[in-house]
Amino acid sequence: MAKRIDLFDSTYSHFTQQVLEAIRKETFGQDIGQNSWTTMDEHDCFISWLDLHPEQHVLEVASGSGGPGRYLASSVSCRVTGIDANEAGVGTANQSVARSGEADRITFKVADANSRLPFDDNFFDAMLCIDSMNHFPDRLKVFQEWRRVLRPGRRAVFTDPVVIAGPVTNDELALRSSIGLFLFVPPGVNEKFIEASGFRLLKQEDVSSNAALVSGRWHESRHRHKEALMKIEGEERFAGLQEFFAAVHRLTSEKRLSRIAYLVEKQAQ
Secondary structure, three states: OOOOOOOHHHHHHOOOOHHHHHHHHHHHOOOOOOOOOOOHHHHHHHHHHOOOOOOOEEEEEOOOOOHHHHHHHHHHOOEEEEEEOOHHHHHHHHHHHHHHOOOOOEEEEEOOOOOOOOOOOOOEEEEEEOOOHHHOOOHHHHHHHHHHHEEEEEEEEEEEEEEEOOOOOHHHHHHHOOOOOOOOEOOOHHHHHHHHOOEEEEEEEEOHHHHHHHHHHHHHHHHHOHHHHHHHHHHHHHHHHHHHHHHHHHHHHOOOEEEEEEEEEEOOO
16 A cells, blocks of 8 residues: 655645756646646646636636646736645745735635635636546535536536546555545546536546656656755655656556546536
């Protein structure tokens, strides 16, 4: 059984250190502050699915370091509110917003997406949640909350990076989920919950290739920067994260775990 390894707290606490910035550039090509499996080109595609207009208000669930949310606000000229349960991530995000002078249209808050969201009904024009759906065990309840705070006729995009698509051992599942709480589902479960929560599924797309590409690059880049990373992470955490990234790459490359992107819409009353 794989031991639980911290990916988020230490990463967000040291997010602006030169070695982590170098790794993100080598991993993603263009660094917008990602800590997921998405490249900027893919992120642009997901943003286009939301059919956004300037000054509309977007909720980003699991906003991490705030970089992708800031990129979204800049590219569409919209307002963005990001929520994340990780205090270090939200702290890093708010520091970047303060330095950029964008606090009038970008806000980040500590909030648990597994609980009732701290927003009124029909509050947002769109929602985005990239590679974090696997951390929400009561998925139907989460979808119901999303529907509550989203305006009628508006859209949400999310990715589930661990849809079971083939034979996976318990040890492999333990490695893949070693960074936190995970919910693995087979094909059809997300679709069932989407319908039960009152959303309409507009599109779904297999985007596993990006997870395979990014995880492989991430593993290789970390190996190249091992000496500098060891000073931040220590030997045990470095080794554990290398095993994690290798497991992600292997399982997605072999198409035994799929990463699926979904576009859903809240139907008008």
